[in-house]
Amino acid sequence: MPRVSIQDTQQTVEIPSDAILYDALADLGVELPHGCLSGSCGACRIDVISGADKLAPAGVIEQNTIEAICEEYRQTRGPEFLQGKNIRLSCRAKVCGDITVLPLARK
Numbered sequence: 001m002p003r004v005s006i007q008d009t010q011q012t013v014e015i016p017s018d019a020i021l022y023d024a025l026a027d028l029g030v031e032l033p034h035g036c037l038s039g040s041c042g043a044c045r046i047d048v049i050s051g052a053d054k055l056a057p058a059g060v061i062e063q064n065t066i067e068a069i070c071e072e073y074r075q076t077r078g079p080e081f082l083q084g085k086n087i088r089l090s091c092r093a094k095v096c097g098d099i100t101v102l103p104l105a106r107k
């Protein structure tokens with residue numbers, strides 16, 4: 001089973017392979033920020049610190065929302081904020097292996 005670690009916390013949990021990250025963590029009592037749970041609001045955004053290749057590729061809805069999030073960050077925090085970041089949406093990200101993530105604040 002994949003292990004998910006939350007950066008800057010002591011939280012590491014095992015979740016079923018191919019589970020949606022947000023749902024699997026919520027089932028274990030780890031609640032990430034959320035809104036729509038369908039990939040359009042961006043509230044559940046995370047930075048994948050390690051293991052990005054262990055997530056299934058983003059679909060069109062997730063990719064469009066990530067692009068909007070990146071544009072928001074460019075305007076509010078500057079393009080340097082995005083350097084080294086791998087933004088995904090936890091409500092859409094399917095986990096296939098060990099990852100470490102950091103929830104991202106809006107604005």
Ligand code: FES
Pocket residue numbers: 033034035036037038039040041042043044045065089090091092
């Ligand atoms: S909760 Fe809205 S995009 Fe994930």
